[in-house]
Amino acid sequence: MRILEVSNYFKPSWETGGVTKVNYELSRGLIEKGHEVTVYTTDGYASRLDVPKNKPVCVDGIRVYYFYNLFRSLVKKMKFPTPYYAPFVLRGEIRNFDIIHIHEHRTLLAAFVRYYAKKYDVPYVVQAHGSVLPSFQKQKFKHMFDFFFGNQILKDATNLIALSESEVSQYEKMGIKKENVKIVSNGIKIDEFKNLPLRGTFRKKFSIGVSDNLILYVGRIHESKGLDLVLRSFVNILKEEPNSKLVFLGPDNGFLNHLRLLAKTLCLNDSAVIFTGFATKEEKIAALLDSDVFVTPTFTGFPISFLEACFFGLPIVTTNKGDSLDWIHEQVGYVVEYDSNTFANATLTILKNKHLKDEFSIKAKNLVACEFSLDSFIKNIETIYINIKIGSKLQSDCSLPTTDSCKHSSVNKEERA
Template sequence: MKILQVTPFFKPLWESGGVARVAYDISRNLHENGHEITVYTTNRSIYPNDLPTNRPTGVDGMNVYYFENLRKYVPSVTPPVMPYRMPAIARKEIAQFDVIHIHDHRTLLTVIASHYARKYGIPYVLQAHGALPQDTGSTRMKRLFDLLWSKKVILGAAGVIALNETEAERYRELGVDEGRIAIVPNGIDFAEYPDLPARGRFRAKWGIDDATKVVLYLGRLDPTKGIDLLIRSFAKVAGEFDDAVLMLVGGDMGHNEEFRQRVRSLDLDDRVIFTGFVSKEDKMAAFTDADVFVTPSFTGFPVTFLEACLCGTPIVTTGRGDLLGWVDGAVGFNTEYTPEALADAIGRLLADDALRAKFGEQAKELVRTRYNWRAIVHDIEAFYAKVADNGASVGSPSGV
């Protein structure tokens, strides 16, 4: 099949978040399975780069367009991703594809790609990556986008991919027919993790000895992730465990000073470490060296959960946002979204070496047997074939 992947960011812009990684992993596995893959994306997220723009370039056997993103000209604010050259290319090329997979529904790339898909009768699959709710991030921008485009984009899709049952129910509430919904989790490509780092490397880099208990958060340092709650929870943990530290690993999304102020107000300056954005190697070393991985709030299916499992690191999360039912009692704990509940779950794991080891071994087994990309991409291929056979007309409800 000739498949177009549309994603706001792609390799090598990993700092932009999990969507870039998932879109790349799906695309690469599809390419390895013999499909012809083209990617429409942009060249700018947080950090400057010298990617070629507005023309196809080869990336691991795929044709990738890094459209120049006008966002770079207004760095002091966060406007929408604006690929101004994409319409000219899409107008000429989209009719040639068998199916289009659009990642992240509230972007101008999505508006452009879905418009031409409907115009030329090409079926498209939409994957929101946990971003359907309006009550996270910039709610004003989300409401404006939804008012202008969301119904047309979502109901115009021949199929939608939900990362979990929570997201599938949100699609149903928006009016998507059951037959157009596929629940497909994220996964891990084990070829990208040939050798996990030995324990101790990340600790040594940050001056942490082996006896210290490490509570790890890894991801975007964004208020929607529950960072403030985690810091307040850790204050309670720190009062019980003199040898515990909290490591906040991830790029500054513009809120680090708020988080640092919270740390200072709780007198935790010597117990909380901000590392900034780290390389993939250091990320995996952080997972390996951590005693507990904590993400208080999330939507979708974070790849970081699977990477923690791969390294045998127990997980603590909550039911705030979306819910991953496979976590609780198997690889860690799902708990309430309060400082007390989160601190209690973290403390239970820090105090019980045998429980951490048990959850760690179960986590390794789970990710190897259930959440690997090669198996997951076969499910995605089957869904593509289904929507292609049904034709684009299934994604063109009256009034759209």
């Protein structure tokens, strides 16, 4: 199949989070299965990427367009890329694709793609990646975008991809029929973790003792993540487990200064609370390998970081604010009320009970190995594509007249496909 993947950012813009990684891994997997994959994206988030703009380049076997962002200020302030050149390429290329996959629908690029896909009758799927509802920041802007573009992008999709049952419900709230939504859980590539660093590498780098409790958060430092709750709960943790460290591993997304100020207000010194900034894949692996508990107060969708934590056997502590995943609570960790005392107690329960920690650890590792592999994720997405293509072909064949000339045209069309 000839497949178009669409996302705001792509390799090497890893600082933008999980969607970029998911799109890259999916595209690579589909290439390995023999499909032709093109990616439409933009030329970067934090800064412009040093890549050719508005023309196809080869990235690990994937044909990629990095569209030039016309207004960098909108990217930095509003997280809203403006790939002005995309319509010119779409108009000429979109009929060449069998299926289109839009990652995150509330984007200008998605609006362009939906318009031309509808015009030329090319089927597409939408995967919101936890952003179905206009929640959290910029709600007025999101509601306005949905009025003009977003609602129609969802309604015109052949299928919608949800990461969990809770996301199915969110699609329904946006007026989507449940039968049009397919659940496909994220997965991770186990091979990435074959060559591990020496245990203790991360602790040594940041002067964390071997016997210290290491509590880890991995992800963007953003207001929506509830990271102030982690800091407040850490005060209570230190009262019972003074040899504990809290690490925030990830790039600043507008909330770092607030967290630093809050840490000082709570009398938490730099040796107890560590902000690493953006970390490479190797640094992240080293941190996961050396940690005791993985914390994320709130999340949307299905964070890849949860699966990475499970691979390393880290118990997870999160809350019931935001999205939910039914495989966490009392299986690989705890889902608790959004309250600093409750959050601290759940974390302490794990830290102080080795038997419980080991039990969660074993279940977490088994979960990733059996249910959440990247191969399963790619296979499930591919199946959706194939079923849509078959359905489109049957619909097209049923609408054709039965004259000899039309039969001949149909054969030619199949040969071109």
